[in-house]
Amino acid sequence: MNLIVWSDELRFLVAAALGFLVGLERESRDGAITTKLTAGVRTYTLISLFGFGCAWLYKINIEFMVPVGVIVIGGMVLTSYLAKQKTGALGWTSEIAALLTFIVGVLSLLADIWIPMALGIFTTLLLSEKAGLEQYIEKLNKSEFLAVVKFLLVTVIILPALPDKDYTNFNLNPYRIWQIVILVSSIGFIGYFLMKKFGNKIGLWLSGLLGGIASSTAVSIAMGNIAKNNESISGRAFQATILASSVLYLRTLVIIYLVNAGFAILLWWKLVFLFFVGILLAVLIHNKSNDAPEPSISTIQNPFEIKPAVIFAFLFVLLSIVTIWVKQLFGSSGLVALAAIVGVTDIAPFILSIISNQIPVENIIGSAILISMMSNTIIKAIYFGFLAKNLRKQVALYFSCWVIVH
Known part of the structure; x- marks a missing residue:
């Protein structure tokens, strides 16, 4: 017997919470709030909710909205990277995190709830452990x-x-x-x-x-x-x-x-x-x-x-x-x-x-x-x-x- 019935309302909250979690990590990395980021708590939360919205439209038989959402987010990510490249920054981490956050939003409605939860939490963990992972790899x-x-x-x-x-x-x-x-x-x-x-x-x-x-x-x-x-x-x-x-x-x-x-x-x-x-x-x-x-x-x-x-x-x-x-x-x-x-x-x-x-x-x-x-x-x-x-x-x-x- 399931103790929690994962209604669409609860799944919406999961999508918002996971997007917020990823955005919080991006905005507070290195232990201090950074102002130079193009994406933070609000942006990643909105990306996740955008994914949830595309999934909702897919669910009511507007099936092309999920592929359209992927194209839109992909275009935004590419634009962000090209703009960042002009400043000499070459990392893809934030852009990949944005794509994953969109996927988390989609899966929050369409998949077993543990899948978006695991993906969102593991993504946040990987992002937050950058320094530790780099040190570990250096010692490997x-x-x-x-x-x-x-x-x-x-x-x-x-x-x-x-x-x-x-x-x-x-x-x-x-x-x-x-x-x-x-x-x-x-x-x-x-x-x-x-x-x-x-x-x-x-x-x-x-x-x-x-x-x-x-x-x-x-x-x-x-x-x-x-x-x-x-x-x-x-x-x-x-x-x-x-x-x-x-x-x-x-x-x-x-x-x-x-x-x-x-x-x-x-x-x-x-x-x-x-x-x-x-x-x-x-x-x-x-x-x-x-x-x-x-x-x-x-x-x-x-x-x-x-x-x-x-x-x-x-x-x-x-x-x-x-x-x-x-x-x-x-x-x-x-x-x-x-x-x-x-x-x-x-x-x-x-x-x-x-x-x-x-x-x-x-x-x-x-x-x-x-x-x-x-x-x-x-x-x-x-x-x-x-x-x-x-x-x-x-x-x-x-x-x-x-x-x-x-």
Whole structure:
């Protein structure tokens, strides 16, 4: 049941509000009101309402008014640009914003209301973040950017060409395998770039949280090295390790939900509980760190590199075969022993291998997932404790408490 009925009157207000929002950003950019702009709050609001009016006429069967409106706004934009060009200004930003504002006005009446809202708000966000985007682009590592482009190109080319059917007795589906690779890589990609953008600026704690989306194991090793080389901030490094490991539970829950929602329903409360246990442990860690500068994490690999994606696909296929083989020989109970072993590596391929192909929800498989995560938690404690010798007792205590509640 819809709580709001989007009548034409409300849609009119949406068109006016979104035009006002874009105009407000244009008129107040750089933190101060500028007087040299040819378009501001009133102009952009009127452009949006002009689009709404054209859409209204279209709706009452005067269908040529929307194309006419596009031509009119396009002509005005071109005239504005040519006039601005004479002053030496060459940017198209305001002109493109005017065209988009007209489209927002049209869509406010003719489309699902979320479309003009999303377009208007995202346009305003892009316009307002000019300085931040330029700084981010300046800092963008070219090799990282090229890796993303190459991965996306390979994905666009490979995924549609892969057959969407099962092969061999192990039910290996090339299309689904590559879909899973893209899913996991995409989640890692988000965490990787958020960490790269915010981690060094805000500190090790946020680096741990964001890095946990990409790879909590890599964060544990990186933080162990930081604690080893900088004892003054070893407490914060340990907290960041706990936070990264905590995020793993939510990350896994999201992946499970996207691949086989039945297991997410079975495990969500346990994974959320383990996440909050980790947060509590991080808060309780006795932190003696001073205000020393915090080094950055540089050991996490871009998850959109081709090589790790191919390795992940190989591990997924291998563990899918091993999982089916173990299940055939030893039944579902054999997965429990296997889960304890695979925890020393990346557990995502294992978890995905046992829940994919729409298999029915079984408690024993849920237990195997939790055991693999427990095993992975233990190995991260070993990694960090091996490097941060001064924190070994604390690491053993806190991680032991965490493992027990699995």
